[in-house]
Amino acid sequence: ASTLGAAAQQSGRYFGTAIAAGRLGDATYTSIAGREFNMVTAENEMKPDALQPQRGRFNFSSGDQIYNWATQRGMKVRGHTLAWHAQQPDWMRNLGGSSLRQAMIEHINGVMAHYRGKLAAWDVVNEAFEENGSRRQSNLQSTGNDWIEVAFRTARAADPSVKLCYNDYNIENWSYGKTQGVYNLIRDFKSRGVPIDCVGLQTHFTGGSSLPGNFQQTLSSFAALGVDVTLTEVDVTNSSTSQYAGLTQACINVPRCIGITVWGVRDSDSWRASENPLLFDRSGNKKAAYTSVLNVL
Ligand code: XIL
Numbered sequence: 001a002s003t004l005g006a007a008a009q010q011s012g013r014y015f016g017t018a019i020a021a022g023r024l025g026d027a028t029y030t031s032i033a034g035r036e037f038n039m040v041t042a043e044n045e046m047k048p049d050a051l052q053p054q055r056g057r058f059n060f061s062s063g064d065q066i067y068n069w070a071t072q073r074g075m076k077v078r079g080h081t082l083a084w085h086a087q088q089p090d091w092m093r094n095l096g097g098s099s100l101r102q103a104m105i106e107h108i109n110g111v112m113a114h115y116r117g118k119l120a121a122w123d124v125v126n127e128a129f130e131e132n133g134s135r136r137q138s139n140l141q142s143t144g145n146d147w148i149e150v151a152f153r154t155a156r157a158a159d160p161s162v163k164l165c166y167n168d169y170n171i172e173n174w175s176y177g178k179t180q181g182v183y184n185l186i187r188d189f190k191s192r193g194v195p196i197d198c199v200g201l202q203t204h205f206t207g208g209s210s211l212p213g214n215f216q217q218t219l220s221s222f223a224a225l226g227v228d229v230t231l232t233e234v235d236v237t238n239s240s241t242s243q244y245a246g247l248t249q250a251c252i253n254v255p256r257c258i259g260i261t262v263w264g265v266r267d268s269d270s271w272r273a274s275e276n277p278l279l280f281d282r283s284g285n286k287k288a289a290y291t292s293v294l295n296v297l
Contacts, residue, residue: 005038007297014039016261021045021062024069028284033265040070041078041261047087051111055091058110079122082108083151085138101143105154112158121163123200124155129168133181149194156195167200167232173212186225200232209242216250223256233263235270235277239289248296
């Protein structure tokens with residue numbers, strides 16, 4: 001196959017990218033994205049501050065712009081994200097306790113009603129753990145330790161058709177505290193029947209040429225709990241070809257690793273632009289890392 005999406009499709013997987021609504025008028029950007037990928041995540045446009053800027057007033061215009069752009073081209077869409085400590089609207093940031101609990105439930109219900117039946121997956125909860133594996137101290141955590149469970153139960157009831165994922169960064173190294181914290185959450189959810197379908201590993205790699213310890217073991221260990229795993233926001237400092245090939249191979253080696261999403265199209269589109277971490281250069285040319293990924297898919 002000659003594109004990332006088609007190559008991934010050969011093994012039943014997808015290859016996606018983050019898309020920013022503000023770049024959809026850039027013809028180089030849209031031609032690369034439309035050609036190479038078959039899954040899309042909105043980089044910012046489906047986050048709480050974007051979708052509910054004022055309490056009770058939802059604004060789906062930018063999220064829908066990305067959804068429509070993607071689905072008109074036959075691409076699927078991952079929703080990102082429903083409950084997160086960051087990128088909350090001002091009115092939500094100032095809440096805590098039971099009023100935030102209620103606001104979180106209403107946000108999930110409002111957003112999921114709009115996209116019901118349309119999305120491949122939702123990152124229901126994003127980044128809820130500290131590096132040592134304890135719960136992140138956030139306003140959401142102040143609503144009670146069961147807030148993650150409440151978010152997933154609310155999400156399942158709101159749209160039974162969409163896969164529900166927990167998403168985080170620095171959970172790639174199997175011997176890391178945070179990885180174990182997330183693993184224990186998923187194991188607990190599966191043992192008690194709390195609805196969860198997938199774990200997203202953001203996979204923002206920094207420096208070096210080798211993968212974080214036992215990356216493939218992390219993927220297979222999560223998968224063994226009975227969830228799909230997916231690499232949701234891949235970018236790699238200076239696009240190390242060995243890291244890009246390695247993370248792709250690890251996914252290919254794990255049957256329940258269902259797809260890979262890179263966090264942007266060209267280096268200039270990246271939130272880490274100074275690190276040139278993506279698969280296309282600033283002019284839109286394929287980089288060496290592109291070829292290293294394509295060869296493994
Ligand atoms: C980033 C976006 O890329 C930036 O444009 C924005 O300013 C901040 O958020 N983890 C996530 C993503 O889950 O939503 C973040 O995206 C990157 C880290």
